[in-house]
Amino acid sequence: MSLGQKSYEALLEEIKELEKENQILKSTILSADIQQTKVSDLLQFTQYSIDTISDSILWIDENGKYVFVNNAACKNYGYSKEEFLSMQMLQVDPLFTKEIWDAHWQEILEKKTFTLETINKRKDGTPFPIEVTVNLVEYGGKKYNCAIIRDITEQKLNEAKLKQTATRLEEVIATKDKFFSIIAHDLRGPLGTHREFAKHLSERISDFSESEREINLQVLSESSENLYSLMENLLNWARNQSGYIQFLPIRIQMFVLIQSILELLELSIQKKQIQIQNQIPDNLEIIADQFMIETIFRNLLTNAIKYSFINQTITIGYEKIKKEGEIPTFTHRFFVKDEGVGMTKDQIQSLFRLDKKVSTLGTNSEKGTGLGLIVSKDFIEKHNGKLWVESEPKIGSTFFLELGQIAIE
Incomplete structure (x- = not known):
């Protein structure tokens, strides 16, 4: 009886131990399941991260063959994963050859990680600049290049814009320097000379004969005219750079406008006995800004007189240039x-550049700054036109200007 009871109690005790072990086993299995779930979730999260980032991730073996690509690579390059995994990187990088790849692979083995820029092409053949971060990795006893690739098209565009901005800034600085140079030297010099000449003339006017007074007064008049022209060009240029000159097109009778300018320049024309041929049709009317057109032609004619010799001829001409297209149009060319x-x-080449000082003495040692042509070019561009010159030393110059398109009559 006692022995039987002990056997039963021992058996019961064993059952209890087994139940404990069973509970521990269940707990262990549950913990393992939870851990496996976490690992699975982490792997899925990692795969999701790799597939959803904007950068392309490509694994490449030592032969340049793709062995893994993420979704971003497919999206960025236009290939499916199946297409990618059947290709070599030489097929998307036009700068690489087999020999270059072999050298590149040796560089990867030596440096293990580095960054470079190159050009790749998409499936449709479109090239685009990329930044590649190279990483040497080992997996399953083999070595691979885990390349992280970023499209830097926008970056390159921004760099180009920065270069343009830098160039523009240099132009602005040159413009400012030229402006102060004109004020400090080119304007101050003639003003000082004009003042001294006027002072000298006023002090000795009674000593001059009638003819001498007339000659000196003519010189003083020309000096005043040159100063006025210089000051007007300077102010017009400064106002135009600041945006203070409004573009106000009206109907202009060109023959009358040219004649009025020639009357203002009559003294200089007579002094060199220059022949003027105004070949502008007397019935020609254009739509343009009168102030700007008058300034342009005054500058061009002043220069033509300045660089002409005695008894030479200056011709002002016009032609209507036909422009081909679906709708026939014409261009005013003077x-x-x-x-x-x-x-x-x-x-x-330096004529219309503010950062290049182009000022040659006239045939009677007339001085200038070259600013008049720069102002004229700015005003022509307000009319969507263009200004250019054809010239040969000792033969002469012809300045052409077009004022945009006009409708066919």
Whole structure:
């Protein structure tokens, strides 16, 4: 009886131990399941992260063959994963050859990680700049290049914009320097000379004969005219740069406008006995800003007179140029031609640049700043037109200007 009871109690005790072990086993299994779920979730999260980032991730073996690509690579390049995994990187990088890849692989083995820029092309053949971060990784006993690739098209565009901005800033600085140079030297010099001459004339006017007074007064008048022209060009240029000059097109009778300018320049024309041929049709009317057009032609004619010799001819002409297209249009083209000193190719290339001082003495040692042509070019561009010159040394110069399109009549 006692022995039987002990056997039963021992058996019961064993059952209890087994139940405990069973509970521990269940708990262990549950913990393992939870851990496996966490690992699975982490792997899914990692895969999701790799597939949803904007950068392309590509694994490449030592032969340049793709062995893994993420979704971003497919999206960025236009290939499916199946297409990618059947390709080599040489097929998307036009700068690589087999020999270059072999050298590149050796560089990867040596440096293990580095960054470079190159050009890749999409499935449709479109090239785009990329930044590649190279990473040497080992997996399953093999070595791979885990390349993280970023499209830097926008970055390159921004760099180009920065370069343009820097260039524009240099132009602005040159403009400012030229402005102060004109004020400090080119304007101050003539003003000082004019003042001294006027003072000298006023002190000795009674000592001069009638003819001498007339000559000196003519010189003083020309000096005043030159100063006024210089000051007007300077102010017009400064106002135009600041945006203070409004574009106000009206109907202009061009023959009458040219004649009025020639009357203002009559003294200089007579002094050199220059022949003027105004070939503008007397019935020609255009729509343009009168102030700007008058300034342009005054500058061109002043220069033509300045660089002409005695008894030469200046011609002002016009032609209507037909522009081909679906809708026939014409362009107003004018020209001012002289037979004077002319210009070299280097002078022509620097003619309309503010950062290049182009001012040659006239045939009677007349001075200038080159600012008049720059103002004229700015005003022509307000009319969506263009200004250019054809010239040869000792033969003369012809300035052409077009004022945009007009409808066919």
